[in-house]
Amino acid sequence: LNFKPLPYPIAYTLATGMEWIYKYLLPDQEPALTCYTLGLLAFSQTLDITSAKIKLRYEPGISIEQGLDEFVQYWKL
Structure with missing residues (x-):
C-alpha cells in the first residue's frame, strides 16, 4: 500500500461529512x-504523569514495560 x-x-x-451521512442516511451503521x-x-x-508523582505522590502500580507486555499477551489470545 x-x-x-x-x-x-x-x-x-x-470525517464531518461521513458522520452526517451515517447519522441521517445510515443510522444503523458506524x-x-x-x-x-x-x-x-x-x-x-503522550501523557506526562510527573506532576501527579510530585504533587500527589502517585506511584504507578506497574511499569510501562510491564503494562505493554500485559497488553501484548492479552491481544495474542
Missing part, C-alpha cells in the same frame, strides 16, 4: 472515520 498524507482540515471535513478517531490518529497522545 502507498499512503499519501492528507492535510488535517481536509480529513476533518471528510462511519469508517469520525472526528474523534481522526483526532486520535492525527495528534500525539
